[in-house]
Amino acid sequence: xxxxxxxxxxxxxxxxxxxxxxxxxxxxxxxxxxxxxxxxxxxxxxxxxxxxxxxxxxxxxxxxxxxxxxxxxxxxxxxxxxxxxxxxxxxxxxxxxxxxxxxxxxxxxxxxxxxx
Amino acid sequence: xxxxxxxxxxxxxxxxxxxxxxxxxxxxxxxxxxxxxxxxxxxxxxxxxxxxxxxxxxxxxxxxxxxxxxxxxxxxxxxxxxxxxxxxxxxxxxxxxxxxxxxxxxxxxxx
Numbered sequence: 601x602x603x604x605x606x607x608x609x610x611x612x613x614x615x616x617x618x619x620x621x622x623x624x625x626x627x628x629x630x631x632x633x634x635x636x637x638x639x640x641x642x643x644x645x646x647x648x649x650x651x652x653x654x655x656x657x658x659x660x661x662x663x664x665x666x667x668x669x670x671x672x673x674x675x676x677x678x679x680x681x682x683x684x685x686x687x688x689x690x691x692x693x694x695x696x697x698x699x700x701x702x703x704x705x706x707x708x709x710x711x712x713x714x715x716x
Numbered sequence: 717x718x719x720x721x722x723x724x725x726x727x728x729x730x731x732x733x734x735x736x737x738x739x740x741x742x743x744x745x746x747x748x749x750x751x752x753x754x755x756x757x758x759x760x761x762x763x764x765x766x767x768x769x770x771x772x773x774x775x776x777x778x779x780x781x782x783x784x785x786x787x788x789x790x791x792x793x794x795x796x797x798x799x800x801x802x803x804x805x806x807x808x809x810x811x812x813x814x815x816x817x818x819x820x821x822x823x824x825x826x827x
Contacts, residue, residue, distance in 0.1 A: 631813050640725070642804060643759065643817040650813065658814070690758060694813060704749060704761035705815065 603627050604708035606691050612714045619678040621711050623691030631694045632674040634666060636687040649674055681715040688712050720807050722818030730826050735792040737821035739805035746808055748781055748788045754801040800825050
């Protein structure tokens with residue numbers, strides 16, 4: 601497995617509280633992503649980063665913000681958690697586009713977040 | 717926006733039976749990727765298909781990319797209990813480095 605860690609692995613919080621999830625990689629990959637996984641919806645992209653301090657929104661970005669101050673770290677923040685943000689959150693990384701070969705994403709172990 | 721639909725959502729088979737999951741995109745894809753997620757685990761890359769009509773095999777798994785590059789399938793021959801999990805297809809969206817995932821097909825197997 602690629603060197604990706606997520607912290608915390610589990611978190612229970614209350615509605616209205618801020619939450620920050622951390623993704624750390626040791627692969628020096630340029631691209632980093634945050635997904636959420638919910639039953640019946642597969643994996644949906646929240647935000648992604650294409651370099652230090654370069655980030656953009658995904659398909660379900662409302663209520664989330666991200667920051668990437670170093671290549672190895674990508675933070676996902678829920679400014680004011682809501683019950684609808686209860687989910688499993690996965691971080692992923694990928695290398696720069698290659699003309700030949702695969703451009704797969706490598707996923708971290710996930711963080712299970714429960715918002716009460 | 718671009719959508720990737722995957723069917724069926726669930727499939728239960730007896731061990732030894734074959735299994736197929738189908739992926740359909742609303743737009744032409746430059747490539748398609750397949751991932752497997754074991755229960756309680758994280759998605760793991762299986763394969764990428766790039767060429768129209770491409771067929772790739774990995775032991776008992778056969779992956780196909782349609783001629784129009786809008787659909788794909790994964791077929792498992794003679795399933796084993798180790799095949800249990802959810803299989804996702806994914807295609808690039810809004811640039812090669814972003815993916816849109818299908819909803820996944822959850823495979824369960826009766827030993």
